[in-house]
Amino acid sequence: MSLNLDPNITDPDGFYDELLDAHQDLSKADSDALNARLILILANHIGDRETLRDALRVAKAP
Amino acid sequence: MTEPRYDIAFKLYPYKQVAAQSTAPQRHPVVIVGGGPIGLATALDLGRKGTPVLVLDDHEGAGQGSRAICFAKRTLEIADRLGAGQAMVDKGVVWNVGKVFHGDDKVFEFNLQPEEGHKFPAFINLQQPYFEKYIADEIRVAQSQGAPIELRGKNTVTKMCQKDDHVVLDVDTPDGPYKILADWLVACDGARSPIRKMMGLSFDGRVFEDNFLIADVKMTAAFPTERWFWFEPPFKNSGASALLHKQPDDIWRIDFQLGWDIDRAHELQDENVRARVDAMLGEDIDYELEWTSIYTFQCRRMKDFRHDRVLFAGDSAHQVSPFGARGANSGVQDADNLAWKLDLVIKGLAPDALLDTYSRERAHGADENILNSSRATDFLTPKSDMSKVFRNAVLTLAKSHEFARPLVNSGRLSVPCVYDGMPLNGPDELAGPARTRVGAPCVDAPMAEGFLLDKLGGSFTLLAINTQPPSLEEVGGIAIQTLRISTKEDDPTGAVKDRYLGYTTQAIYLLRPDQHVAARWTTANAQQIATALRIATAQEL
Numbered sequence: 001m002s003l004n005l006d007p008n009i010t011d012p013d014g015f016y017d018e019l020l021d022a023h024q025d026l027s028k029a030d031s032d033a034l035n036a037r038l039i040l041i042l043a044n045h046i047g048d049r050e051t052l053r054d055a056l057r058v059a060k061a062p
Numbered sequence: 063m064t065e066p067r068y069d070i071a072f073k074l075y076p077y078k079q080v081a082a083q084s085t086a087p088q089r090h091p092v093v094i095v096g097g098g099p100i101g102l103a104t105a106l107d108l109g110r111k112g113t114p115v116l117v118l119d120d121h122e123g124a125g126q127g128s129r130a131i132c133f134a135k136r137t138l139e140i141a142d143r144l145g146a147g148q149a150m151v152d153k154g155v156v157w158n159v160g161k162v163f164h165g166d167d168k169v170f171e172f173n174l175q176p177e178e179g180h181k182f183p184a185f186i187n188l189q190q191p192y193f194e195k196y197i198a199d200e201i202r203v204a205q206s207q208g209a210p211i212e213l214r215g216k217n218t219v220t221k222m223c224q225k226d227d228h229v230v231l232d233v234d235t236p237d238g239p240y241k242i243l244a245d246w247l248v249a250c251d252g253a254r255s256p257i258r259k260m261m262g263l264s265f266d267g268r269v270f271e272d273n274f275l276i277a278d279v280k281m282t283a284a285f286p287t288e289r290w291f292w293f294e295p296p297f298k299n300s301g302a303s304a305l306l307h308k309q310p311d312d313i314w315r316i317d318f319q320l321g322w323d324i325d326r327a328h329e330l331q332d333e334n335v336r337a338r339v340d341a342m343l344g345e346d347i348d349y350e351l352e353w354t355s356i357y358t359f360q361c362r363r364m365k366d367f368r369h370d371r372v373l374f375a376g377d378s379a380h381q382v383s384p385f386g387a388r389g390a391n392s393g394v395q396d397a398d399n400l401a402w403k404l405d406l407v408i409k410g411l412a413p414d415a416l417l418d419t420y421s422r423e424r425a426h427g428a429d430e431n432i433l434n435s436s437r438a439t440d441f442l443t444p445k446s447d448m449s450k451v452f453r454n455a456v457l458t459l460a461k462s463h464e465f466a467r468p469l470v471n472s473g474r475l476s477v478p479c480v481y482d483g484m485p486l487n488g489p490d491e492l493a494g495p496a497r498t499r500v501g502a503p504c505v506d507a508p509m510a511e512g513f514l515l516d517k518l519g520g521s522f523t524l525l526a527i528n529t530q531p532p533s534l535e536e537v538g539g540i541a542i543q544t545l546r547i548s549t550k551e552d553d554p555t556g557a558v559k560d561r562y563l564g565y566t567t568q569a570i571y572l573l574r575p576d577q578h579v580a581a582r583w584t585t586a587n588a589q590q591i592a593t594a595l596r597i598a599t600a601q602e603l
Contacts, residue, residue, distance in 0.1 A: 032448070036455035044465045
């Protein structure tokens with residue numbers, strides 16, 4: 001599997017903070033839309049279909 | 063007598079009593095049921111090859127209404143092989159630019175501008191009745207030159223019965239019923255195919271729960287000749303999506319996606335259609351309503367397009383959503399694929415297993431079209447809350463970010479099918495370009511005079527580039543023409559080299575009568591070519 005499931009984010013707490021910050025004060029609909037945009041942006045950055053498929057698989061069966 | 067179901071735009075085959083109606087049943091090599099675009103194209107192709115063909119239709123010509131309006135380059139190339147391509151382009155509206163909007167905002171625009179060096183444009187818009195008329199006109203020309211084609215209007219097939227080696231048809235006419243015998247029956251009788259129903263064959267697939275309102279309006283407005291598509295259009299009551307596209311004769315196609323629970327009769331009332339069109343075009347635009355219709359669609363196909371002596375082509379065999387212009391365009395490719403095979407089988411030059419490959423190859427094409435058209439429909443009509451969230455996220459991102467634009471799907475426009483991995487494919491022994499690989503349709507290219515496809519005609523062709531091919535005029539009675547090209551002398555733009563040689567310096571291509579590549583080599587002897595031709599005609603499966 002080419003998907004990296006080892007810890008890879010520097011300053012994990014900082015990142016988590018920023019993620020929640022982005023959703024601060026958003027309605028459920030706006031939060032859903034933000035998540036969808038974020039997924040599409042990250043998916044495009046990864047690009048590799050095999051990695052994306054792995055990610056979907058892991059997300060569906062954590 | 064069967065009552066007409068629709069009005070006629072062009073009377074192409076008026077009813078005329080024929081002697082066969084009052085004699086013992088006559089037997090025909092091929093009877094085609096349905097004189098629409100696919101039936102007429104199949105008849106013209108067969109007739110030009112000298113195979114007698116009889117077309118029966120329950121009306122007398124092309125029905126009213128624009129219906130299929132987008133004709134793709136490959137369709138025009140096939141029509142051109144049949145002699146009708148130029149008339150279509152002369153009448154049609156050539157377009158390249160498409161704009162996609164989400165509400166008031168333009169999301170992006172695309173340009174279909176094909177690469178240079180093709181005789182035909184990527185797409186033209188042309189009302190379906192014109193397409194049928196130009197094929198029928200060419201049938202009249204072919205008839206005057208002796209092509210054995212006969213068209214019988216107001217001849218309704220009411221019953222069919224398959225025997226061991228033929229089909230018996232009961233046909234109703236204004237002068238009463240008669241019987242016809244057919245060695246082969248081609249059912250081009252549309253999505254509701256009466257022949258398919260008479261045979262009790264299934265037509266399975268997916269139903270999309272949505273209604274689309276078509277309004278063809280006539281106006282002399284200054285809108286550009288572009289395909290404009292709106293997701294969540296900003297005009298009052300315009301539904302979930304809308305489309306504006308120009309056709310010839312100052313007619314504009316407008317589509318509104320209305321949803322599932324609607325009152326069709328109410329929505330089709332002129333004043334209700336006009337309210338929507340006014341909201342879209344602006345109150346001050348003057349127009350006439352030419353034609354209105356509400357359609358729903360399904361993506362489905364028959365399991366097999368051949369049932370012994372009966373072959374299904376066009377909508378009778380497969381149906382897709384209209385987004386992507388994959389209905390009529392794929393049907394014309396069916397005709398292109400079927401005619402030469404049926405011709406060889408009838409002439410006794412190929413085994414009837416060749417007709418099974420018609421089903422194999424075109425079912426492959428239908429699957430590709432159904433896949434593309436289902437995906438477009440899922441984007442247009444999101445099936446869940448979350449699929450709508452993602453759809454709108456794509457549209458939002460596409461406004462400012464290039465990466466999201468390929469995800470926007472308002473229909474993936476029809477491209478010709480490549481018969482990858484099919485049983486008729488011969489060897490691919492050339493390190494040539496992928497686009498002209500075995501199974502692909504030939505790509506056009508300008509020559510010193512005219513275009514490459516003009517020179518291929520409708521027989522097997524040996525295309526020899528920068529090499530002397532073995533002399534081979536026929537294999538087992540199947541004629542082969544040879545076309546020699548020197549890229550030094552005959553390839554002014556270098557397109558032949560780019561499209562057929564790539565990084566190699568010489569090639570021999572064996573091309574089928576439908577201009578798909580049967581085999582290719584750097585160099586080949588007569589025996590290798592003969593074997594490939596036998597493979598391509600199902601003599602060595």
